[in-house]
Amino acid sequence: TVPKTALAIVFDEHDGPLRVEREHLVATPEVGEVLVRIAYTGVCHSDLHAWHGDWPDKPKLPLIGGHEGAGHIVAIGPGTKTPLKVGDAVGIKWLATACLDHCEDCLSGNEGLCAEQKASGYDLDGTFQQYVVSDARYVTPIPDGLALDIAAPLLCAGVTSWRAIKETNTKPGNMAVIVGAAGGLGHLATQYAIAIGLRVIAIDSGEEKQRMLAKYGVQDFIDFKNFSTEDALVEEVKRVSGGRGPHASVVFSSGAAAYNTALKYLRPRGTLVCVGLPANATLQAEIYTTVCTGLRIVGSNIGNRQDAIEALDFAARGKVKPEISVEPLENLHSVFERMERGEIAGRIVLSCK
Template identity: 55%
Template sequence: MPLSAEVPAHALACVYEGVGLPIKLDDKHPVTQPQDLKQGEVLVKLEYTGVCHTDLHIWKGDTPFPVPMPLVGGHEGAGHVVAIGEGTDTALSVGQAVGVKWIADTCSTCSYCMNGADQHCAKAGVSGMLQDGTFAQYMVAAARYVTPIPDGIPLELAAPVLCAGVTTWSALKRTNAKPGDWLAISGASGGLGHLAVQYALAIGLRVVAIDGGDDKRKLCEGYGVDHFVDFRDYKSGAELIDAVKAICDGIGPHAALVCATGGNAYGQAIEFLRARGTLAAVALAANTKIEAEVFSFIGKGLTVAGSYVGSRQDAIEALSFVARGKVRPNVQVEALKDVQSVLERMDRGQISGRIVLKCH
């Protein structure tokens, strides 16, 4: 069994012990040894892991179903293969940089898997929710589902692309927006939003970034958005809706991405979209419903598309933008042990861009 380095028997992992309970920093968490890997598995030494808003939802118990705990959280991992299970048929090699995603594995044979929508596989494993995830120094992953990371991408930048990047890129594709079209992005400076802005600009869309605060304006304008709309400047949602319409030819954008966790962003998007516009729903806002007045909704011929992470191919494409210098995640690196502090700041809305944790 080829190994790039000796694998320790134990290492650090951050464990959710129960909903809302303090996260346990377990520095004696057992590490699966190379000889114990099953066929089809690889052992990944994680170097960085992003922190996603979904991690916060899981920790707080906001999911619509109970999550099995104790559980190692996280699902945006980047690291290196250190061992490959005996008999595994794979092009991966020991020492290769790979990414671990929200979707950990699928059946590969159902109609969704066969048609490029593998994220909807009924048998999919989910990192950091249904099985241990990336808030750890080592983890076992399915060889067929890790994503090779192109040479030249720093791993701290690759990590958030494995969820936030693939999710927003996939959502953009769902809108069918074409170069020159207007796209409104709610929550434009957040972990999802700031990547959505960059992907949209990279394919020639005209972007209206919606968020609040001077720092967030500076970030979005630095990317070259066509307009920044500070929601704090408007006394009501109706005024904000009118402002977005006025910017976009007086009739509204062709498409909208909701990356904001405030539930009112969905209703506003439906109102400001132009006729035949498409809303791609991305952000998971707890206890939120998407509602529309049916006469207006039908009269405008609107489309609402739920967009759930992305496929293996979407992940490859999302990383390629970073490799070509078209997209660069805005990351702040902190220590793995700081994960609870990061989640608490996220819950208070105090984070722009993406926090990435250094695992070693």
């Protein structure tokens, strides 16, 4: 039975208190919706941006953040046509809903661009709570045998990083730099890249992060904090990649500096895939070099439903494994503090039990 109230973490203003509401009203699913009992939710750096309110588009307030939720369907809105059943294990992603059937973007598999889209934990209340309603068409089935705490980070960090690797325009054997390689998105991108035969050059900082990445087979780790100038870092990436520079760089850093560096070390016709979303930042591409060396600059935002299914499938087959540490939902504020300081290797997953 579904209770009338449950636990939720709510904030009323940007950077304001993250209130622990133990008696938050549980929503009732309408037609087309399911109610999901969240077991685990990852904490993504985008949740921290939402709390700060530092992006040009602002979230709703008050807000329950969170968009990496894994749980079970406990109710289905009356009259909903869906193959889903009560008891099914499903995931909640950043994209909560989109038209899915009448705009050019949805019809071409780019539902992240739909004008009618709404995001979990941004436009709608998200997964930092025990019960969340979702569009029945948009939940992601979680494969049998994939533990829900492991599945949670795959629903944003996994989907987004897998899609970003697909956007690199590389072939097996090519070299890809992963910037922010030990963060939530980066450590999964590293594993997806290795799984499809790319050689990864990882950039991040600290021995703990280096050790984690070494487990995935990363031999080339560059600690960006050891380089006092951009030029020195550019030279090091070129040296490690055999002089000519890597074929691609995928930037997951939540800070802006790494973007401009990437444009300087890529080899001719190399691809920069932009994923990290630093606030108030600009990409400075020198036009002459960009033209003459045929550089490609690509933005990559989340992924579509098929990307999500593939991202989970790699994990179900044991090819990719999120590095998680599980803590109670009430720890959200402390997780944000550690994330701000860049202290988290992999992902922290909150238990909503």
